[in-house]
Amino acid sequence: MTQLSRRSLLSSSALAACALPLPAFAKPAQGPAKANLFIGTGGHGHTYPGPTLPFGMVQLGPDTDVERWDACSGYHRTDTSIMGFSHTHLSGTGIGDMLDVLVVPTRGPVKLLPGTLAAPETGYRQRFSDEVAEPGYYAVTLESGVRSELTVTERTGWHRHHFPKGPGHILVDLSHLIHDSSDNPPLVTDATLTVGADGSLSGGRTVHRWAKGRRIFFAMQASRAPDRITLYGDDDAQQPAGSRGVAGKRLKAVLHYDDAGAAPILLRCGISGVDVAGARRNLAAEAPHWDFDRTRRAAQDLWASHLDAVQVTGGTLDQRTIMASALYHAQLAPTLFSDVDGRYVGLDRKVHQLAAGERAYSTYSTWDTYRALHPLLTLVAPDRVRSLVGDLIRQTQQSAYGPPVWPLQGVETGTMIGWHSVPILAEAQAKGIPGDYAAAWPAIARRSFDWSAPDLDNSKGRDLYDRMGYVPADKWFESVSRTQEYAYDDWAAAHLARAAGQGAAADRLFQRSGNWRNVIDGKIGFARPRFADGSWWTPYDPIQLGHMPKPWWRDYTEANGWQATFLNQHDVYGLIAQMGGDAKFEAKLDALFTAPSTLPANAPPDISGLVGQYAHGNEPDQHAPYLYAYVGAPWKTQAMVRRLCTEMYRNDPDGIIGNDDCGQMSAWFVLSALGFYPVDPVEAVYVFGSPLFERASVRLGGGRTLTVEAPGNGPETPYIRAVRWNGKPWTKSWIRHADLAQGGTLSFLMGAQPNRAFGRAKADRPPSNGRMAV
Template sequence: MKLTRRALLGSGAIAVALPAAAKLRDGEARPNLFIGTGGHGHTYPGATLPFGMVQLSPDTDVERWDACSGYHRTDTSIMGFSHTHLSGTGIGDMLDVLVVPTRGPVQLTPGTLANPDAGYRQRFSDEHAEPGYYRVSLESGVQSELTVTERVGWHRHRFPAGPGHILIDLSHLILDTSDTQPLIDEAHIAIDAAGTLTGSRRVFRWAKGRRIHFAMQLSRAPDRVTFYGDGDIEQAAGSTRVAGKRVKAVLHHDDAGAEPILIRCAISGVDVAGAIGNLAKEARGWNFDRVRRRAGKTWRRALGDLEVTGGTADQRVILSSALYHAQLAPTLFSDVDGRYVGLDGQVHELPAGGAAYSSYSLWDTYRALHPLLTLIAPDRVKSLVDDMIRQSAQSPYGPLVWPLQGKETGTMIGWHGVVPLAEAQAKGIPADYAAAWPAIKKRSFDFTAPDKDNSLGRDLYDRLGYVPADKIFESVSRTQEYAYDDWASAHIARAIGQGADADRLFKRSGNWRNVLDASIGFARPRFADGSWWTPYDPIQLGHMPKPWWRDYTEANGWQATFLNQHDIYAQIAHFGGDAAFEAKVDALFNAPSTLPANAPPDISGLVGQYAHGNEPDQHVPYLYAYVGAPWKTQAMVRRLCVEMYRNDPDGIIGNDDCGQMSAWFVLSALGFYPVDPVEAVYVFGSPLFERAELRVGDRKRLVIEAPGNGPTTPYVTAVSWNGRPWTKSWIPHAELIRGGHLRFTMSAEPNRDFGRALADRPPSNGRRPG
């Protein structure tokens, strides 16, 4: 697949497998929820609400990496419908409370993709998905529909005449051959006298030891219920409960086809009582269609604040789909009574109006997703920031890394939870930032504090100015990413009056230069004695054998050379000035697109050695603006918008990573991007459409126009803001958030003078060039 996509990009061809969707209104196209469900996109097509707790979606596989979300478009059978999913991640988990509506003999194992008939898998047809709703026909003759409220999944299953049954499988989850311990160590299902089915399980997949609880009701009481314990041993007739590690229940209906069977299932991360409370609050009555209409209305509000004209029909669908995928995570993790499980493992209660969230893919999403939300959903950002502050204070590890359902996974490097906090503070979003400071300070300066893999080597980084390659794996990327987190933390410290700590952090944020060898112009592994690793090959991900086999995080020497986002003029000087730095960025995009055999599939979407399918370099196309050559940014951004995204299941060049890839497209298609979110400015690129109108901030209207824009006019020759000439190649967030009129003059030929003057180049590290 990877070779096929590289060949595609090399040819410049764009395949369109699905027709353009119908418009909801002028300029707004229906999202294609199957974008990203093929290839390596790792998205799912099922029903959810913006940032909702429940993601009710079909599962087709639990073993392949490309089925991290539980679904892949190429699969031909469905195991059932589960209530929690991850969107676009590179690691799988969740898939809680699988519901399997079917007929015939009871089967308790799913079978395989190759042989669905060996289990309860079912082939399927007539699949349809739209925001808040999913429908499919199963080979058993059952027609299944799904919709949601925030905490409740709703099913409507229409059976043919005659008997049928519904399997509830709590043993269903993402599998991985590397797991050595039992993936579920305790579970139970019970039914009460009123027919409410409840249950829980504790899972040790990615988020080790997370608990999930559910409460489920059916519109028609089953004629009998059969419970199965470990080993699929049937419990005694009349049993009302089963406990073990891999438990199941079968709800039998002697005449399942008499009328549709509706299911409403609430979940909770706290306890069964929380799930029951969520069900009672959000699931009143049995009107499936009304719930579906409300879900659709919620999504129309969330997507309707951005309208575009121009571009192609497919590009409008891609934009609408990207805006949809950018509002799936973080996911709600607090019950209607305000309780949630903190990262300290304790149950906490929120202040009135508060919310707790999960699925923060921060190594990815700090770059574009959180900045996008500061424009289009500042109220949501306020809620997220308050939550990140609370959870940072509660976590034994301090600032958030990759928390998932009450567990800090520590996945990826750094502690990038500080970045959205610093960004929000810089953009004027009110919050108690001081409440997060003790946790940030502990992570920054207390080298006896507990580490996960994400923060190893902090003491060496502080003492030597870099993480040495002979001591800690992924040392080069760690040095640069720790430096960026220092930069963000320093802003928070300064804002709350911690001047001495801010000075220390600002100074340490320059440590990136200690792993950039100016003599060769590359990021390079460095030993504790100060020497550089030789011989050096920028194509390689690492040099030494395991466990230090990677010197970079999901990158190689080429890509890691440009990790610095916050001190760009210092790096330009470090590499010999504007011309040398511009040539280096040119070389990145023009180098042979070869990777070593041990490169992970995350490194995808190559243009030269630039990898658009992974996050570390996604700001790099915009770096030309810092050397006065924004016309090169314009050409490359337009190419990436056109070549890396398609209206097709294989339409995202890499993992969507909880909306980061999608957010990059939304911002870049509008014409700007935050190279350093903490700087609170956007660098201009090349808008994709002739006109975009969106609501920003406090319902202000931002109009972006590029008259006559088309495939042959990628270059910006002039910009005006509110009718006045704007000579800068960037614009502050403070301007855009007030609303106004941004106009781009587009051309087939570049204007090499636009943005060339030193005064017109973007700020970095709070200063301008020269």
């Protein structure tokens, strides 16, 4: 289904959804549900179906395209040919990179270029059939007759290729990457390939794609020695027979087998961000045998233990499959980035050594994941969060820019705005996750107060924000979103300052966290661009993305005036007051969900999944459906959340309405389907929505279990009639993380009609900015 038709489908009245019965579904069918790894591989989901381990370093899988945006992960379900299998992928991102060390098992004449989607026969691309994708395993039949199987350990990729009888070869393409090009400057430099005395192949390269200057190394072994190996240098120049190494920019190797079908050919490939020696050590430690099936079982068993963290009954089989798949996608990133010996590359581009038991990570999409992914992990994987906290603190200390923004394999990409690793740390600190938070404070302080500290695009205008109270729209692009998101980071940093004993800095940050007010024009009730002279942009149109025609000079980050109006997460009661009180705020929320779903021609494709002007396919206002609880109308939250859970997610390749963004879209579903969501993660509370299932069992840390019950729940019962916590009546429309994390039973009585009294009293509304409704 196209994006346009889905927008049309989802643009009907939010109030109608509240008042009328929701769409009927098939009668709930019980039975086991397995993760469908193809969810998100179509449409704009940008996921990949290949095997990896939870938060693993290797993401091995098939690549079908490197040119278009919808193939950011290297794979799109609509493509009809496979280029080969590379060892690193990004899941759900809106920018492409990685795809390191492509392996192409094939037959016939050696082809060194991939060819095109339209004419795969012009290169080494192959049409394919019979794909199988399961957590920890992937298999496919290529048109050459090769049946390829893939599995992984944390740091190694395993291949098993079954060739037909006769000759065949395996191409290793070290020039393969997203948007491969030989433009100047080259996207790959400092590449090497070496054939070892034992017949192994190793090498590395520096990649200048998204993460400029990213280094990756590998060491590969084959179960059967090839009859010969041919190396190719730049311009596909074949090296002399017997060559043991080659250096350049676009390198390839071909392993030739005179009878490739005599027995399956297994490959084991270790990778490292440090050096070839690290890749070899990773390979030796994690691949001491050649038993592919043993490795596959270990991978699948590990995934089973992680996916058992949330078990649900009720709903439809499709809904349970979506839940398992969302939980899978929510445990792919951040990704491991330290070798077995504890070495890793920091954001200072230097090699560091970890203490025993510590791990380094990469692939933090913080602008997206601080909202729901990291809060989900604090519930189901608190030990992992403790490890991530230690890593983020180290990266904060090592980076020239302070708190990480979007770090990818030792490189700070600076993508998006703000410095949202600070909310991740502040949330963990508020929830009692152990960590040396004070060690991160000096670098956080530099980002917050030192205007001479180096800037990336994410932090432009900090000095004006501090001096004027907002980022002027005639000085910096995306000024409205910057002001609001800098304010949220100030709110989070203030908590860390207080914990570090920096009272004066905390007071300054708390005060500055109110700067969001300076870009909310209360007279018209919208987030509005403001110029350096204090004037507002006129004539104002909330549909537009900015006051200048050039799309790069937008006033909002992947949003427009409608969506940015509700960006505030940490001072909801201040926002309500700024908009004129409860009634006006509730009416404005209604208007958000019922406005025409039109966007300007220069809107980025990220703004997707529209219900009115609410965009579920992108992150800025994914908490907005829960804001009704703050004006005492949580029944409207319940109706909208149920609608989003059932309309925005499907058991289909085009089953995620926007980029999954390293698991954020998936984590939103997991938490919302359980019945609660963290509007402000740093506040460490959850606002109730509408549980999707009749029962859920959530495995918490320390052997504790949270049980969520909603007996008789179904498609016609989206509304909460009453709540009980551990058997006692619960009148609040929210609950603290500290309560849920202890384990217990949260019981919802659901109904077809709303209980408008539930959560109506001001004493029962969620806290915000450390205070209750007044």
